[in-house]
């Protein structure tokens with residue numbers, strides 16, 4: 308399922324003296340099956356864009372087409388449930404939304420609310436717990452007795468239990484330690500590769516963009532200022548610096564090596580690409 312933005316603008320508090328631009332004339336397509344990263348400085352409009360992906364916000368002008376459903380300023384709020392089921396949202400600090408007495412009940416809550424019988428919803432909960440890498444015996448525990456990282460996985464399992472086609476992640480690793488971040492990012496990669504989930508990730512971590520994304524959207528002041536592959540986006544470090552955005556660590560390191568006389572046909576994004584580029588220049592062989 309694709310999501311297409313056609314000249315979408317959005318103003319907070321439209322029609323009042325306090326109106327402020329959230330989005331300005333956005334046109335792009337997020338392709339079904341892709342792993343798309345959205346980057347941009349604080350306040351650039353990333354969260355506002357995400358909320359258009361399942362019609363939590365509707366454009367002030369323009370059209371968002373989600374699968375076969377068109378969302379325009381005139382769209383009324385009825386019948387949006389099927390769409391909300393297809394586009395699962397994991398908000399920042401998703402664990403704050405846990406509320407049930409057991410993990411099982413928390414995960415089963417969404418599907419039951421959509422009419423899935425209790426027995427099936429509990430079976431789904433057991434399946435989703437596995438999918439997010441938690442042990443079965445966690446199902447009967449209180450979510451509030453778990454670690455922060457486990458709680459976040461439970462919240463993600465709750466979103467996955469709705470069996471969405473698209474998983475939208477707003478800084479899903481915020482507040483986790485490096486090991487927890489890597490585990491979580493590996494889990495999303497697996498969901499993308501093995502379950503075929505379309506992923507839309509908002510992040511400030513350029514290493515994650517380089518490691519996982521197929522495509523990158525760069526936001527600034529509510530506008531989409533560039534879109535392309537990670538290689539295209541990270542090929543222009545000066546431009547990124549102007550936008551107050553960083554580089555993946557490997558690319559930043561390669562940029563420093565360039566100043567020492569090393570050459571790169573294209574800037575390496577990952578450690579293994581860097582190693583392949585460097586070996587011939589320092590007299591080493593092919594790493595294979």
Ligand SMILES: Nc1ncnc2c1ncn2[C@@H]1O[C@H](COP(=O)(O)OP(=O)(O)OP(=O)(O)O)[C@@H](O)[C@H]1O
Nearest residue numbers: 319327328329347348349350351352353354355356
């Ligand atoms: N509820 C709101 N009411 C009014 N203005 C808002 C509201 N939410 C966001 N804004 C404004 O809209 C603009 C875009 O905000 P948004 O939260 O989408 O940015 P962001 O890129 O997600 O930022 P961050 O990286 O800090 O999460 C900002 O100028 C922000 O102040």
